Amino acid sequence: MAEKITSLQNPRVKQLVRLRERRERDESGLFLVEGYREVRRALEKKVALQDLYFCAEWFLGENEPALLEQAAAAGAQLTELSKEAFAKVSYRDRPDGLLAVAPQWKRTLAELSLGTQPLLLVVESIEKPGNLGTILRSADAAGVGAVIVCDAVTDVFNPNVVRSSTGVLFSVPVVIADSATVHAWLIERGIGIVATTPDTKLLYTQADLRGPLAIVMGSEQYGLSDFWLKNSSSLVRIPMVGQADSLNVAMATIITLFEAVRQRTA
Amino acid sequence: MAEKITSLQNPRVKQLVRLRERRERDESGLFLVEGYREVRRALEKKVALQDLYFCAEWFLGENEPALLEQAAAAGAQLTELSKEAFAKVSYRDRPDGLLAVAPQWKRTLAELSLGTQPLLLVVESIEKPGNLGTILRSADAAGVGAVIVCDAVTDVFNPNVVRSSTGVLFSVPVVIADSATVHAWLIERGIGIVATTPDTKLLYTQADLRGPLAIVMGSEQYGLSDFWLKNSSSLVRIPMVGQADSLNVAMATIITLFEAVRQRTA
Numbered sequence: 001m002a003e004k005i006t007s008l009q010n011p012r013v014k015q016l017v018r019l020r021e022r023r024e025r026d027e028s029g030l031f032l033v034e035g036y037r038e039v040r041r042a043l044e045k046k047v048a049l050q051d052l053y054f055c056a057e058w059f060l061g062e063n064e065p066a067l068l069e070q071a072a073a074a075g076a077q078l079t080e081l082s083k084e085a086f087a088k089v090s091y092r093d094r095p096d097g098l099l100a101v102a103p104q105w106k107r108t109l110a111e112l113s114l115g116t117q118p119l120l121l122v123v124e125s126i127e128k129p130g131n132l133g134t135i136l137r138s139a140d141a142a143g144v145g146a147v148i149v150c151d152a153v154t155d156v157f158n159p160n161v162v163r164s165s166t167g168v169l170f171s172v173p174v175v176i177a178d179s180a181t182v183h184a185w186l187i188e189r190g191i192g193i194v195a196t197t198p199d200t201k202l203l204y205t206q207a208d209l210r211g212p213l214a215i216v217m218g219s220e221q222y223g224l225s226d227f228w229l230k231n232s233s234s235l236v237r238i239p240m241v242g243q244a245d246s247l248n249v250a251m252a253t254i255i256t257l258f259e260a261v262r263q264r265t266a
Numbered sequence: 267m268a269e270k271i272t273s274l275q276n277p278r279v280k281q282l283v284r285l286r287e288r289r290e291r292d293e294s295g296l297f298l299v300e301g302y303r304e305v306r307r308a309l310e311k312k313v314a315l316q317d318l319y320f321c322a323e324w325f326l327g328e329n330e331p332a333l334l335e336q337a338a339a340a341g342a343q344l345t346e347l348s349k350e351a352f353a354k355v356s357y358r359d360r361p362d363g364l365l366a367v368a369p370q371w372k373r374t375l376a377e378l379s380l381g382t383q384p385l386l387l388v389v390e391s392i393e394k395p396g397n398l399g400t401i402l403r404s405a406d407a408a409g410v411g412a413v414i415v416c417d418a419v420t421d422v423f424n425p426n427v428v429r430s431s432t433g434v435l436f437s438v439p440v441v442i443a444d445s446a447t448v449h450a451w452l453i454e455r456g457i458g459i460v461a462t463t464p465d466t467k468l469l470y471t472q473a474d475l476r477g478p479l480a481i482v483m484g485s486e487q488y489g490l491s492d493f494w495l496k497n498s499s500s501l502v503r504i505p506m507v508g509q510a511d512s513l514n515v516a517m518a519t520i521i522t523l524f525e526a527v528r529q530r531t532a
Contacts, residue, residue, distance in 0.1 A: 138517060140508030168512055205528045239527065241409030246434055251404060254517055255524045261505065262471045262525070 002054075006082040013081070016053065016089035016099065022155045025104070031157035033100040034092060036060070040067060041167030042102060049076035051101040055086035058097030067098070076100065091159050104157050107175045109148070109185045118145040118191065118212050119260055122182060124228060125153045125219040126249065132156065133164025134250040135217075139172055142257035146173040148182050153219070179227050186214050195232035196256055197224050204236040209260035217253050268320075268344040274354050278345070282319065282355035282365065288421045291370070297423035299366040300358060302326070306333055307433030308368060315342035317367040321352035324363030333364070342366065357425050370423050373441045375414070375451045384411040384457065384478050385526055388448060390494060391419045391485040392515065398422065399430025400516040401483075405438055408523035412439040414448050419485070445493050452480050461498035462522055463490050470502040475526035483519050 005013060018024040019032050030050065033042050042049060052071045054064070072078050086095055114120075121144045126132045132154050139147045149156060156174055177185075186193055194207055195216035209215075216232060218224035229235065238252055247255075271279060284290040285298050296316065299308050308315060318337045320330070338344050352361055380386075387410045392398045398420050405413045415422060422440055443451075452459055460473055461482035475481075482498060484490035495501065504518055513521075 134517075137508075137512045137514075141506065141512040141517070143507035166512065168509060171509065205532070238524075239531070240407065241527075242403075242406035243434065243437065246403045246407040246432065248403075251400075251407070251520055254520060258504075258521045258525075259528070261507075265505070266471070 002078040002080045004080040004082070005085055008085055008088050010085070012079070013085050013089055016101070019101065020091055020159055022158070025155060025157055029104050030101050031104050031162070032091070032159050033102055033162055034090065034098065034159065035163070036064065036067065036096050036098050038162060038167050039071065039098050039100050042100065042170050043067070043070055043074055045167070045170035047102050047170050049074065049100045049102050051079060052076040053079050053081050053086070053089065053099045053101075055081045055083055055095075055097045057083045058086055058095045060096045064097065071100070107173055109175055109177060109182070112146050112173060112175065114145050114189075116212070117210075117264075119264065120144060120146050120148060120191065120214040121253070121257065122148045122150060122214050122216040123253070124150045124179065124217065124225060125222070127153050127220050129154050129158040129160035130164045131220060131248065131250045133161045133166075133169070135253050136161070136165040136168045136172055136174070138250065138254040138257055140168040142254075142261050144172065144257065146175055148214075149174060149176045150179045150182055152176050179225065183227070183231050193228075193232040194234050194236055195224055195228045196237065196252060197229065197235050198237055198240070200235040200237050202234060202236050204238055204256050204259055207234055207236045209263045213260065215256055215260065217249055217256075220249050268346045270346040270348070271351055272348040274351055276351070279347070279351050279355055282367070285367065286357055286425055288424070291421060291423055295370050296367050297370050297428070298357070298425050299368055299428055300356060300364065300425065301429070302330060302333065302362050302364050304428060304433050305337065305364050305366050308366065308436050309333070309336055309340055311433070311436035313368050313436050315340065315366045315368050317345060318342040319345050319347050319352070319355065319365045319367075321347045321349055321361075321363045323349045324352055324361045326362045330363060337366070373439055375441055375443060375448070378412050378439060378441065380411050380455075382478070383476075383530075385530065386410060386412050386414060386457065386480040387519070387523065388414045388416060388480050388482040389519070390416045390445065390482065390491060391488070393419045393486050395420050395424040395426035396430045397486060397514065397516045399427045399432075399435070401519050402427070402431040402434045402438055402440070404516065404520040404523055406434040408520075408527050410438065410523065412441060414480075415440060415442045416445045416448055418442050445491065449493070449497050459494075459498040460500050460502055461490055461494045462503065462518060463495065463501050464503050464506070466501040466503050468500060468502050470504055470522050470525055473500055473502045475529045479526065481522055481526060483515055483522075486515050
């Protein structure tokens, strides 16, 4: 039988709430995985869930007990929460009764195993977790070899990144590094660098996006930094026929990635 | 001087809250436009704001008074709300002190003025307001002539459509109609119909997306209906190299639209 927590003052309940904050995640090295779909994907991708908190009164379907068994078999400690305690720890509008805690991981550039013609995505200082999560989804859909987050503003283990990535965070290799290190590493490996900016003439469809390639996207508010503007093999833009700012960084990323996929598979 | 409302029980305050619900929007023919950016865009696009509610204690910048003047000059009635009253009527996490009420509009297929080579987007039964808003942004960015919403599930005047469209709702022509009517209208005008589905062989990049064209996207949960599967000129798919469902309908829409733009401008 799993332990049951009913007190809102229980220290573990309080830690679950604190794990929404970056400081607690950084200090503990843990992060939250909330929701049936996300927990299932984490297990599929062999994320070592440390704890799985559940509350049957919030369950939406019939498959939750099987998922609990699967998590326990994989080594997660199961803990039941009262309805009120679960409502307190959930960061969703509509809790579905499942919230896991897992250890964070860190990948380095050296650990990446790339083919001979890698397609990489470099994102600079993305601010909104929702955008970073969507970008991870797009990278996965385009078969990107790794996403390299330069000069990270948003913590990739933010609960809203986990959520908006729909679990892609568990499968796409993500490396966090500073721009200078990433640039030197790309050059050393002969990987071309194409960066997107509105302030250039070349269309993204006119650039050669085949071969070993890193596509670089700037931040929401400031766009590309001078560093990448000066140190990229080429700069490309997406044509804007609508209102000036109708494309956000996540939309620009998916457009550019799928043009690369088109060119590479044509 | 603008009237000031402090009571949370004021009938106008109550109506603002009710306007979040579709029933009230349908009955009144009104909708909400919340936020500085959205109100500014509505004014730019000549949306006839009926009322503009404001609360200086929530203002985030310094340009709000000028926007109030501009709205009043355009015919909006200004009403001040107390901080508490504004918090009650706001549907945002962080109110910025501006909330307008505007009359809805309806466009018909017959009213659309299309060029000789129109690019149209048809979306079927989209369920999530956030997706519909993002789709409107994508359509604007791709220079689509009109977005036709078939068998609408989400009300296009839902506050979250207004918000996630970042005001594009005010500029892109949107028509709501049933699928059979839309299909007959497209055929009559010689507009090709390309529909996207995972269950076909032809890649979206292999189809001819030039000429008069309507791109049809299905709903989040059910995909394309049998009607469009059977009644389209061709069916195309987006290659999926990542996790099976990492692309959502908004992402699939922007990929397909920008491939059409590429082909049409190459």
